Amino acid sequence: xxxxxxxxxxxxxxxxxxxxxxxxxxxxxxxxxxxxxxxxxxxxxxxxxxxxxxxxxxxxxxxxxxxxxxxxxxxxxxxxxxxxxxxxxxxxxxxxxxxxxxxxxxxxxxxxxxxxxxxxxxxxxxxxxxxxxxxxxxxxxxxxxxxxxxxxxxxxxxxxxxxxxxxxxxxxxxxxxxxxxxxxxxxxxxxxxxxxxxxxxxxxxxxxxxxxxxxxxxxxxxxxxxxxxxxxxxxxxxxxxxxxxxxxxxxxxxxxxxxxxxxxxxxxxxxxxxxxxxxxxxxxxxxxxxxxxxxxxxxxxxxxxxxxxxxxxxxxxxxxxxx
Numbered sequence: 001x002x003x004x005x006x007x008x009x010x011x012x013x014x015x016x017x018x019x020x021x022x023x024x025x026x027x028x029x030x031x032x033x034x035x036x037x038x039x040x041x042x043x044x045x046x047x048x049x050x051x052x053x054x055x056x057x058x059x060x061x062x063x064x065x066x067x068x069x070x071x072x073x074x075x076x077x078x079x080x081x082x083x084x085x086x087x088x089x090x091x092x093x094x095x096x097x098x099x100x101x102x103x104x105x106x107x108x109x110x111x112x113x114x115x116x117x118x119x120x121x122x123x124x125x126x127x128x129x130x131x132x133x134x135x136x137x138x139x140x141x142x143x144x145x146x147x148x149x150x151x152x153x154x155x156x157x158x159x160x161x162x163x164x165x166x167x168x169x170x171x172x173x174x175x176x177x178x179x180x181x182x183x184x185x186x187x188x189x190x191x192x193x194x195x196x197x198x199x200x201x202x203x204x205x206x207x208x209x210x211x212x213x214x215x216x217x218x219x220x221x222x223x224x225x226x227x228x229x230x231x232x233x234x235x236x237x238x239x240x241x242x243x244x245x246x247x248x249x250x251x252x253x254x255x256x257x258x259x260x261x262x263x264x265x266x267x268x269x270x271x272x273x274x275x276x277x278x279x280x281x282x283x284x285x286x287x288x289x290x291x292x293x294x295x296x297x298x299x300x301x302x303x304x305x306x307x308x309x310x311x312x313x314x315x316x317x318x319x320x321x322x323x
């Protein structure tokens with residue numbers, strides 16, 4: 001079985017890592033994470049407990065020549081500079097410039113492919129100029145680049161979570177983004193049966209919610225937007241790292257448990273969650289949807305593995321593009 005070496009930048013708690021491990025296993029490949037990095041010490045703790053090694057720290061202080069060779073670069077680079085929940089400062093925000101650390105690593109290590117993830121607002125940020133700079137930078141490094149916005153709801157998870165996915169590859173392959181996978185898992189498969197009373201909202205909050213809204217669904221998650229309007233669906237709106245405790249309520253009554261939040265992101269029940277409830281909420285809210293990323297990885301792996309007949313791929317590309 002062939003090994004696929006990858007690095008996990010801005011790795012958080014390992015959503016990309018789980019997606020890569022599962023996709024490789026299903027394609028008879030052996031995944032090998034040769035480097036990971038994240039500046040958040042709480043995320044480092046969770047990553048270490050679950051994967052057996054501790055990520056390196058600040059990527060801006062790590063020289064590109066110190067990073068091992070790899071086939072695929074994975075990076076869910078910080079989204080706050082481009083998010084509607086942040087200040088939308090983009091490259092004016094120091095976190096926005098972290099993309100260029102990805103670029104310098106790609107330029108030096110020249111992986112076969114990369115997958116980057118960010119919030120969907122990146123597409124329209126600064127009238128599209130920010131994404132055009134990112135795309136042009138990656139193309140200048142010698143990569144064929146594609147991007148699209150995908151929704152976790154379309155890949156089996158009961159959570160409306162839209163993310164822009166940027167895929168790059170050195171060879172001119174016929175990569176395409178994965179088709180939607182429906183239906184999504186019902187909430188009944190996500191929600192826990194026995195929930196501690198501490199997760200229930202106060203009588204005042206429950207009364208206020210139910211006085212202004214009546215759900216059309218037997219099992220639903222109620223969402224309160226910034227204007228105070230309530231709506232409910234048979235799935236969750238996007239988890240947010242710094243949302244109020246009552247932002248999402250199951251049937252308008254209780255908050256999601258840590259395990260439920262991690263399930264909404266596609267993490268297996270074997271994943272060890274930090275006992276710090278505040279950190280668990282933050283980590284789940286910042287994580288990538290595993291199922292969504294896994295679907296993208298699965299489409300890309302055949303072109304990265306050495307066992308793929310590259311000559312056939314190039315021939316097919318020439319036929320389609322009349323070259």
